[in-house]
Structure formats: C-alpha cells, structure tokens
Amino acid sequence: PKIVSLPGDGIGPEVTAAAVQVLREVAPDVTIEEHLIGGVAFDTHGDPFPQPTRDALKDADAVLLGTVGGAQDSAWNLLPRHQRPESGLLALRKALGCYANLRPVRVQPGLEHLSPLKPELARGVDILIVRELLGGVYFDGDRKIDGDTAYNTMRYTTAEVERVAKVAFWAAEQRKGRVTSVDKANVLEVSELWRRDVTALRDRDYRGIHLNHEYVDSVAMLIVSDPSRYDVIVTENLFGDILSDLAAVIPGSLGLMPSASLGDGAGLFEPIHGSAPDIAGKGVANPAAAIMSAGMLLRHGLKRPDAANQIDRAVALALRAQPTRDLGGTADTQTFTRAVLNALE
C-alpha cells in the first residue's frame, strides 16, 4: 500500500516525522511518499494544493496530514483566499471526497486532572464526533463580498446528509448504539432537511440505533456541563467545526486528539491541533496526536486493526512514561517518539 504524507506548515513536519517513524515500525511494507500542502506549497509552487500533490493522491491508499497555516500575522493571510494555506486543506478534502470527519474525544484514565473540567465530569468521557466535511456553508453555492454586503450560502442535499449519517450510525453500532444529531431546526431550513433525512434513514435502515436531536446551542452547553451523556454526535460542517474543537479541550491537551476523514476514496488522517508557529522547529511539539492519527490510518485506511491497537497501547504507555511539556512533563518530540517505539516492542 502507498501512503502520501503531507507534513505542511509549522510543527507539521516534526510531528509527521514522528508518526512516519512509528508507521514504518508497525507496517514496514507500506510505501510513504512525501508531498507539499499549505503555506510551504504556496511558497514553492504558488498554490497551496499544487499539481504534484494532486497527482500523488491518485493511487494513494491513505493520506497522513500534518498541520497547515501560519501565525495570525503571517504574510500568507494577506493572500487572496484561494491561495491561503487553509484553501489547500479545503481543496485536499474535496479532492479526496472525504465527507465524514471522525473525531474521537476520550479522556484517558489517569489523565482526568489535565481537563479544564472538574475531574468528576471529565472521567470516562468517550464521544465520537462525526462532522460533515464537504458541504454546508464551506463550499457550496453563492458566496461573495460585494462592497458593503457579503453573503455565503449554507446548503445541503439529502444525499449529502445520508452519506455522513450512515457513517455515524455505522460507528454507533460498534459503540453504545446512541446517536445525537445536532442542528438548529428551530431557525434554519437546512436543519429541517437535515433532521428529516437523518430520521428517515434511521427509521429505514438503523432501527437498532437510539437517535435523538438537539439544538447546537444546547449541545454547546451540555458538552461542557454533562459530556458523559453523548456517545456519537453527528452534525453539519460549521457546527461540527465548532463543537469538535470545543469537545477537544475536554481531555486537556489538543496534543492528544487525532482525526480521520473518510469518504469516497483514500482517507485523510491528521492531528486536530494547529500548526503552532510559536514552537515550530524547536523539537518540543507533542507528536501523540499525529502518531494516533497514524493509528487511525491503519485502522480505517488500511484495515489493520491489530497494528492500530498496537499504536494506541504504545502511546498510552509513553504518555505515562515520558509526558511532553503540554502535559506537564519534560519530554521533547524525539524522547516521546522513542518511548512509543520502545513500547511497541
């Protein structure tokens, strides 16, 4: 199998290098081909998602992504929108047809004290957020800034709703069998369609799943005040962007949060933390999320659950043995990565 690795900007190259080391260890037969994305791709090719990268994806079995984007005051942010690093990321998602972004939010036993929540609220939290990733206000329809007026169109079709809802129902079947669909159906027509179609799909094909519907503002509250109520959450792109980042703070470090984006073809696997330009190049970034993303790549992309479990166990051990600075420890990127490699054996 062939994996395309896209380290990207900021700490992306450091954490991706760590993940690649671990991947080579547990799956020595895979080919890993590195390409450019984001700001560094713009600097080299004048395009944040350049043709050589596009071409490399054609026969890829999975894509390992680092992080994309610069600091707030980066020169990249003054470029026209389609040349900015983030546009490279959005174009990559679209090119791969990755419509379902899976973000597990799990508080590791013994690490409850890292959570900003009270330990009794953080304990045992285990949520899977399934975010629709190719529709809504991100891509479709009219969008324009025209003098003193600007608009964007939020749009969904039944086909788009159903394909991501299927992923959520399928995931819930391997978990506790409960899905919460999040919308703003008391205000938005788009949410009315969303709610109608998710409900119809459940009634038709997933009778065993317990489905409920909640408003996005209410979920923003409850995910903080009572996170254990949730098993699988499925929602549209913009709500998912906000809620998945919100939920990601519960375990206490973004350095612990991997993600998988699945769809028509090769899946995309990336840590959810940003490019952290302030610590880039210093060799201190926590690579756990990138390594766990490689684990998700093995599980969902290459269907190698044993190798994936091996990585998850090794990361859990390394987190205890060699915690990085964001976790209150002292390990740098390489020390932590070595601890993972040791724990694999």
Added chain:
Amino acid sequence: PKIVSLPGDGIGPEVTAAAVQVLREVAPDVTIEEHLIGGVAFDTHGDPFPQPTRDALKDADAVLLGTVGGAQDSAWNLLPRHQRPESGLLALRKALGCYANLRPVRVQPGLEHLSPLKPELARGVDILIVRELLGGVYFDGDRKIDGDTAYNTMRYTTAEVERVAKVAFWAAEQRKGRVTSVDKANVLEVSELWRRDVTALRDRDYRGIHLNHEYVDSVAMLIVSDPSRYDVIVTENLFGDILSDLAAVIPGSLGLMPSASLGDGAGLFEPIHGSAPDIAGKGVANPAAAIMSAGMLLRHGLKRPDAANQIDRAVALALRAQPTRDLGGTADTQTFTRAVLNALE
C-alpha cells in the same frame, strides 16, 4: 414610563411574576402592562406574536420577556415554522429593532464551586458577550427547503456590522477596554466583511480600545480552557447564539444569567434559560435571572443605575441566604423572591 411584560411559556410566567414584584418595589412609578407571546399567544390568537402585543409595544419604554417555547415533543413544534413559539421571539426582536444582545457572564465570588470548570479557571471570570441579533443566517436573504435540497443565506452589511460593533466598543470603554471580535474569516466571505468593518470602525472612532480577532472554533476552545482572557466578545448572530450559551454554563447555573437586547427603540430584557416545561407550574424555578434582567432593564432601558445596583446587590445576598434547588439549596420561587425583596430594604 411604561413597561410591557411578556411572560410567555413554561416557567416564563412564574419567573416574570417574581421580576415584576421586584420591579414594582424599586420603581413604583412604572406602569406594567402584560401581553402574550410565543406558544400561549398562538393558542389564543393563532399567532405567536399577535397584533395586541405588537400594538402594546408602540409606546413601551422597555420590554420584560419571560421564556418562549414548549418541550421537544410539544404540538407547537409540529406547526409551520412561522407559527411556532420561536418565530414569535424572532419577530419580537425584529419589531423592536434589537440588534445587540448583551450577555454578561460573571462568576459570583464564592459560587465558583457551581461551575463545571475547575474553580481556579472559573474564579474571576467576567465576560460580556455582544451578539448581533437581527442579521446573518437568521433573517436575511433566500431560504428554502425544496425537495431534496435546502439552503439558507448568511448575509451581513457594513451598516449592520458597525452598529453592533459600536455597542461592543462602548461597553468595553466602561470595562477593561478589550474587544475580541469572533468570525470564521479563513472560510467565510461574510466574516471577511465583518472583520474588515470592525477593524475600520476601531481605527476610526475607538483608538483607545484593544481589538483582536479570533476564529469561532478557537474561541469555543479558549472560552472553556482560559475564560479569563476575555473582556468583551462581539460576534454575529449564529456564532453568538452558540458561544453565549456555551459561556453561560461557566457560572454553573443558567438560572443566574440575564440578558439585554438593545437597538433602535425599546430594549428587550430576558433571562437566557429556556422555558423548562418539566418544572413549569410547580413554583420551584429559580427567578434570579429574570430578576437580574429586570435590573438590566432599569440600567439600560430606563437609565436608572441606582435601582439596578440595588437589585444586583439584593440578588447576590438572596443567593447566599436562600439558594434555589438548581444551586444546591431548597428555596422555591417565592421564598427566593421574598429574600430579594427583604434584601432591598
């Protein structure tokens, strides 16, 4: 001065009655006229914002609102959208021209333990969220559900951005002088306009204010993991809906959260909690937020800061003397209200 009171649905009548008792005590000269809104208005007039209510607003100096809407499985939710209770609320906001929703989020000293956050994070939190309330995806532009496709339009104009930003800058001048403007400018054209216009207004008229810009997903994280970084937050309607509810959990009880909506004419003052159909009619709802909303009415609506301060002090005392059930105490609605009335004298 004339106040229109709109108790609405669920626990609205109980908590509004408490607020009216307190208002009569500190401002015996005001006239208070009661009218229907929401589900009860639909039941009586077939319209959640009926003509008699509209008429009563014409010469009102301020509006005191309870809560609107039924349970998830309420028959009201099966009505066409424009007849549902929530539509009455949206129409009321529009009729009053209330474009700026102010939600103070303050952790009362000594009540840190109520917060879902660790006490060291909750302590001292004092944020004012200014939410744009008449634009964005809520009202303007095309919206439709058409077979297998639905869309809504998110839209803003410079005039809409500037008028709400002015309220935020003005509020920051009475506080710590810092404003965080929240958008998704890396994806949305609407946010690009928002950011441009907020920045231009600051540069032109509010040089003394420290303004920064953050993305909505990042704010969702930081408001939980580091809430003390914020002074005033200003944002568009949908982001404000989500973030203000999210921030509202920090003090630990929605029963403590008032709000004011200001604009062209009479202001609208309401607790942010919902209609809580499960406890409606039992006389146990916490009326603190409704009473504090009456305080905001006196401060912002009638320009009587002394009376407003009187209420705030009395509520703080009553919260210690007679905490309600949601706060771990035993006081019912009337007991708490009497404690406030006693503390006034």
